[in-house]
Amino acid sequence: MxxxxxxxxxxxxxxxxxxxxxxxxxxxxxxxxxxxxxxxxxxxxxxxxxxxxxxxxxxxxxxxxxQPERRLTLDEYIPRAVPxxxxxxxxxxxxxxxxxxxxxxxxxxxxxxxxxxxxxxxxxxxxxxxxxxxxxxxxxxxxxxxxxxxxxxxxxxxxxxxxxxxxxxxxxxxxxxxxxxxxxxxxxxxxxxxxxxxxxxxxxxxxxxxxxxxxxxxxxxxxxxxxxYTWGRQVKLPKHIDRNKLGVESNKALSLNQWQALGVTRLNGQALPNVDIQAWLIQPDDELGRAYLVYNNYQSLLKWNRxxxxxxxxxxxxxxxxxx
Structure with missing residues (x-):
């Protein structure tokens, strides 16, 4: 009952x-x-x-x-988003x-x-x-x-x-x-x-x-x-970069000369441009994924869509x- x-x-x-x-x-x-x-x-x-x-x-x-739980890596996503x-x-x-x-x-x-x-x-x-x-x-x-x-x-x-x-x-x-x-x-x-x-x-x-x-x-x-300026560039990281320096928070911006002194280079291994501009280091996937130095214009794009x-x-x- x-x-x-x-x-x-x-x-x-x-x-x-x-x-x-x-x-x-x-x-x-x-x-x-x-x-x-x-x-x-x-x-x-x-x-x-x-x-x-x-x-x-x-x-x-x-x-x-x-919302989709599985996120593509940037190596997978960029070719699909920009075919x-x-x-x-x-x-x-x-x-x-x-x-x-x-x-x-x-x-x-x-x-x-x-x-x-x-x-x-x-x-x-x-x-x-x-x-x-x-x-x-x-x-x-x-x-x-x-x-x-x-x-x-x-x-x-x-x-x-x-x-x-x-x-x-x-x-x-x-x-x-x-x-x-x-x-x-x-x-x-x-x-x-x-x-x-x-x-x-x-x-x-x-x-x-x-x-x-x-x-x-x-x-x-x-x-x-x-x-x-432009938005930034893809870069190559040294083997042991201090990952506490990554991120788009305002206090993590360094000059290109400072990033180069830390071992960051262009993707082809050449020196970064000799330009007086602040940049943030990001690696959205993980330590094996793509890395970028991004400028203030990139921050403007993040205000459009975070x-x-x-x-x-x-x-x-x-x-x-x-x-x-």
Whole structure:
């Protein structure tokens, strides 16, 4: 009898925590989002259109909770992230848009090849922007609760973008995490860095390449980019380097002369450049993996995405655009 009662309770628990329960709870949560947005000045018309027909999106939650556990080494990752076909496309698009890129590069003091490289790594030059309803994805992830504060903030920022008229609610598409457009900006990043590159009154990072280029360049500039220098270089380490010196923390920067005195050389064994610049030593995989000396521009890329793999993919693609 007791066993049967327990089984019944378990069954009831499974039922009430399933899709129906999630849907009912989500609907109530959406009402709280709407009320917060109204208090922030978002029009009822925008709210009605933005939330029309949205549902709890289980796929967004699954994607957030189930990130890949196995990480490729850089030797495996870089050829996949920067294949020859992508390099060829990057060079062709760099040439096609050179006039616009040159203008943006001069205005924001960012080398155009890095703008193109970011464009390629983030969205395959606009081809892979994501097809999730951004409001639906963000509201779902906020409701899920694992990172509620962050995703609730992103939801409010996305509604602000709609209120400002940069895109219609029905067209605001992005990744499962709410990253939007060809530059894959999160909504808060959009509000801080997006630029109306073609001066048409809208900041359109979904369809307007002039806005995509200017927004990417503005982000890097605001993140401390200096077009006097590049990002860094792959290097060769001595057998017994002090591994406490590795890392991108501010107190671990040394001059190239200091790194050379510690036995660090170019990848081919030659001396490092005789340039007065601070650099950080990184080895993202392990003591047998690739090693790099990176400069402040690399730190700017990490502000865009706090991933060495991302920053190195962008950096390698930018070098391939320049050097072949």
């Amino acid at each position: 007791r066993k049967g009662l327990i089984s019944a309770l378990v069954a009831a628990s499974v039922f009430t925590s399933g899709p129906l329960f999630a849907k009912e709870g989500f609907d109530q949560y959406v009402e709280s989002l709407k009320e917060e947005a109204r208090q922030a000045g978002i029009d009822d018309d925008i709210l009605a259109r933005a939330f029309a027909g949205i549902e709890y999106h289980e796929r967004a939650v699954s994607a957030d909770r189930n 020859d076909w992508k390099v060829d496309q990057a060079k062709a698009l760099y040439k096609k848009h050179y006039a616009a890129l040159k203008k943006v590069g001069e205005e924001y003091q960012v080398q155009p090849r890095f703008i193109v490289a970011l464009w390629g790594v983030e969205s395959n030059f606009g081809k892979l922007q994501g097809n999730y309803n951004v409001i639906e994805a963000l509201a779902t992830l906020a409701y899920d609760g694992r990172r509620e504060t962050f995703f609730r903030q992103q939801t409010m920022a996305a509604l602000t973008i709609l209120q400002e008229g940069h895109i219609a609610p029905e067209n605001m598409k992005g990744s499962w995490a709410g990253a939007m457009g060809q530059s894959q900006f999160m909504p808060t990043s959009f509000l801080h860095y997006a630029v109306d590159g073609n001066q048409d009154g809208k900041k359109d990072i979904w369809q307007t390449e002039a806005d995509v280029f200017a927004s990417a360049a503005n982000y890097l500039k605001q993140a401390g980019w200096d077009d006097t 991933s060495h793999y991302f920053a190195l993919a962008v950096s390698h693609l930018a070098d391939r655009i320049k050097f072949g």
